[in-house]
Amino acid sequence: MTIQRPVKHLKVAIIGGGPGGLSTAIALSQIPNVDVALYEQAKVLREVGAGISIGPNTWNVLELLGVADSLTSGHSTATILNMNAKTGEEVHRMERAGLETGKRPNIRTQRTKLQSALLSHVKPGTIHLSKKLLSLSDKGHDGVELHFQDGTVAVADLVVGADGIRSVVRDAAWPDYEIKFTGTTIWRALLPWEGVKKLDQRFETTAWWHGPTTHVYLSPVGEGLGEIAARAWHDPKIHSASKVSWGVPVDKDHVESHFQEYLPQIRQVLGMVTEGDWREFAAFSGPELSQLTAWDNKIVLVGDSSHALSGAFGSGAGFAMEDGYTLARALEYFRNDVHRALPLFDAIRLPYYSRMYEYLAGEAGKRAAKLEELGDSASYDDQVRAKIIKGGADMGWIYNNDIGSVWRSAVALLDSDRQ
Ligand SMILES: Cc1cc2nc3c(=O)[nH]c(=O)nc-3n(C[C@H](O)[C@H](O)[C@H](O)COP(=O)(O)OP(=O)(O)OC[C@H]3O[C@@H](n4cnc5c(N)ncnc54)[C@H](O)[C@@H]3O)c2cc1C
Known part of the structure; x- marks a missing residue:
C-alpha cells in the first residue's frame, strides 16, 4: 500500500x-x-x-x-480578409473549413x-x-x-x-x-457597427486593411458593435514611446493622420470614432526568460x-x-x-x-x-x-x-x- x-x-x-x-x-x-x-x-x-x-x-x-x-x-471569424487599404484589392482570403460537430466557432468578441x-x-x-x-x-x-x-x-x-x-x-x-519599444503603436476603439456596414459591405467581414507600414483591422464583435484596431510602425531607433503608454486616451486627428492615403470609406470609419474614445497602446517587447x-x-x-x-x-x-x-x-x-x-x-x-x-x-x-x-x-x-x-x-x-x-x-x- x-x-x-x-x-x-x-x-x-x-x-x-x-x-x-x-x-x-x-x-x-x-x-x-x-x-x-x-x-x-x-x-x-x-x-x-x-x-x-x-x-x-x-x-x-x-x-x-x-x-x-x-x-x-x-462574431464568427470563419472568413478573414487581407486587403490593400489604398486600392481595395483583396490580397488574401482565409476561409476556415466547416466545423467538426461539437466544436465552438472562432469568434471575435469584446x-x-x-x-x-x-x-x-x-x-x-x-x-x-x-x-x-x-x-x-x-x-x-x-x-x-x-x-x-x-x-x-x-x-x-x-x-x-x-x-x-x-x-x-x-x-x-x-x-x-x-522591455523595449517595438516601433508599433496601436489605436483601438469600439463603435456601433450598423452605420459602418452601410459604408462598404466588406466591413461585415473581419479584415485587415494594409498599407506598407500601417494597417487598420476592422471587425464586428457581436451585439451590434465593431472594433477598430489601427496600427502604425515607426523606426524605434528614431521614435521612442513612453513605457506607460498603454490604454491612454489620444486625439482623433492624431490617429487619422497616419491613414491619409487609405480608401475614403476606411477614413470615414476612423472619423466615426467619437473624440475621447480612442486609446493608444505602445507595443513593447522583451527577451526570452x-x-x-x-x-x-x-x-x-x-x-x-x-x-x-x-x-x-x-x-x-x-x-x-x-x-x-x-x-x-x-x-x-x-x-x-x-x-x-x-x-x-x-x-x-x-x-x-x-x-x-x-x-x-x-x-x-x-x-x-x-x-x-x-x-x-x-x-x-x-x-x-x-x-x-x-x-x-x-x-x-x-x-x-x-x-x-x-x-x-x-x-x-x-x-x-x-x-
Ligand atoms: C493589440 C493587441 C491585440 C491583442 N489581441 C489578442 C487577441 O485577439 N486574442 C488574445 O488572446 N490575445 C490578444 N492580445 C494579447 C492579450 O491581450 C494579452 O496577452 C493578455 O491580456 C495577457 O493577459 P495577462 O493577464 O497576462 O495580462 P494583462 O491582461 O495585461 O493583465 C494584467 C493585469 O495586471 C494588473 N496590474 C499590472 N501591474 C499591477 C500592479 N503593480 N499591481 C496590481 N495589479 C497590476 C493590470 O491592471 C491588469 O489588470 C492582444 C494584445 C494586444 C496588445
Whole structure:
C-alpha cells in the first residue's frame, strides 16, 4: 500500500486581474488546500482594449476551466480578409473549413465579455481592488512580503506574477530584465457597427486593411458593435514611446493622420470614432526568460509577464489562461509542493514560449529578406503584398493547442519515469 503524503496548505497571492490572473484564481480554487488572494491595481476591474479573438486553443482552456459556456457573445471569424487599404484589392482570403460537430466557432468578441465570463467563476472574496503592488521581498522560509501603494502589506507562500507585460513581480525577481519599444503603436476603439456596414459591405467581414507600414483591422464583435484596431510602425531607433503608454486616451486627428492615403470609406470609419474614445497602446517587447520561476519556487510568472511578446500571435489571453490551468494541475499533482510543481510548470510552458520566440525571429528574418529583395523602389502595392503571408507555416501548435492533452502527456511521462 502506498501512503499518500498530506496536501500542503498553500497561501497564494496573484498579482493582476487580467485573463492570466483570473484564470489562475479559478483553477487554483478547484484544488484542495490553497488560499487565493488576487490583488489588482485598478479601482474597478475593466478591460482596456476593444476586441479579442477566441480560437480553438482558447476555447479548450475555457472548457477546462468550466468557463466556456459563460462566453456567449461574439462574431464568427470563419472568413478573414487581407486587403490593400489604398486600392481595395483583396490580397488574401482565409476561409476556415466547416466545423467538426461539437466544436465552438472562432469568434471575435469584446474583451469585457471574456472578462465577465471569467469573473463569474472567481470565488467571491478572492479579488482585492485598488491594490497596486509597489515592491516585494524574499523572506526566505517565511515566504514573500508584498508592499502595496496604499501602505498595506501581505505575505504569501507563492506569488503569481500575472501583472502583464510591465510586470512589477518580474522586475523584482529579474532586475536586469528590460522591455523595449517595438516601433508599433496601436489605436483601438469600439463603435456601433450598423452605420459602418452601410459604408462598404466588406466591413461585415473581419479584415485587415494594409498599407506598407500601417494597417487598420476592422471587425464586428457581436451585439451590434465593431472594433477598430489601427496600427502604425515607426523606426524605434528614431521614435521612442513612453513605457506607460498603454490604454491612454489620444486625439482623433492624431490617429487619422497616419491613414491619409487609405480608401475614403476606411477614413470615414476612423472619423466615426467619437473624440475621447480612442486609446493608444505602445507595443513593447522583451527577451526570452530562461526560467519562469524564481526565489526558490516562491515566484512564478503567468501570461504576458512571462513572455513579453506584445500580442504577437493575437492569442496571448489564451496563453495566459493555459499557464493558469497548468500551474494548478502541477500543484495538484504534487500535493501543493512548490519545489516539485513549479519546475514541472517550467518544463511544460518554457519550451512553448521558446518556440514562439524562435518562430518570430525566423519570420522577422524572412520579412527583412523579402523587403531587401524588393529594393527601395518597390511600389506601394508590392510592399503590401510582401507584408501579407499567404499560407505560411503551420501554426496548429499554437492555435489548435489542447492544454488538457499537453498536461495528460506530461503526467504520462512522469508516471512512466516513476515505474
Ligand atoms: C493589440 C493587441 C491585440 C491583442 N489581441 C489578442 C487577441 O485577439 N486574442 C488574445 O488572446 N490575445 C490578444 N492580445 C494579447 C492579450 O491581450 C494579452 O496577452 C493578455 O491580456 C495577457 O493577459 P495577462 O493577464 O497576462 O495580462 P494583462 O491582461 O495585461 O493583465 C494584467 C493585469 O495586471 C494588473 N496590474 C499590472 N501591474 C499591477 C500592479 N503593480 N499591481 C496590481 N495589479 C497590476 C493590470 O491592471 C491588469 O489588470 C492582444 C494584445 C494586444 C496588445
